[in-house]
Amino acid sequence: MRRDLFNELVVSVREMKAIQRGRLKPARITRAENLVRAGTPDVAALRATFKLSQAKFAALLGISVDTLQNWEQQRRQPEGAAKVLLRIAAIHPEVLLAVSPSFPKRSLWKPGWRKIPRWK
Numbered sequence: 001m002r003r004d005l006f007n008e009l010v011v012s013v014r015e016m017k018a019i020q021r022g023r024l025k026p027a028r029i030t031r032a033e034n035l036v037r038a039g040t041p042d043v044a045a046l047r048a049t050f051k052l053s054q055a056k057f058a059a060l061l062g063i064s065v066d067t068l069q070n071w072e073q074q075r076r077q078p079e080g081a082a083k084v085l086l087r088i089a090a091i092h093p094e095v096l097l098a099v100s101p102s103f104p105k106r107s108l109w110k111p112g113w114r115k116i117p118r119w120k
Contacts, residue, residue, distance in 0.1 A: 040083055041090040044072040050093065060100055061085060 018024035047057045047068075058068040063082065070076040078086055089096045 039087065040078055041086045043068065043078070043086065046086065046090055047072070050089075060096065061089075 015024065019026050047054070050057060050060070052060065054065050054068050054072075058065045061068070061082070067076075071078055077083075085096075
């Protein structure tokens, strides 16, 4: 190992020990829950952009109202496919509306959204 890299590691370890003992404040704090939430849209704000009730937005996503409420109140975080679906809804809301057979398109359509042909 190069001497300068080794010295940098030694300084870093000493700094870590001083932080653990309370002699030094950390430069920044990274929490695991913040890393997990990164990339997850704010569900309540997303629903507000669609101007839908919780029941209608839950139906649009294909989830229960209870699940939606848990996400909005941050008791739980969306995972997997649900997280991806929310990202798509945030970036391309017209896609979510285009694939939904049960929602009237003209009342929810916003100017500037591209129209995508409905799937058959």
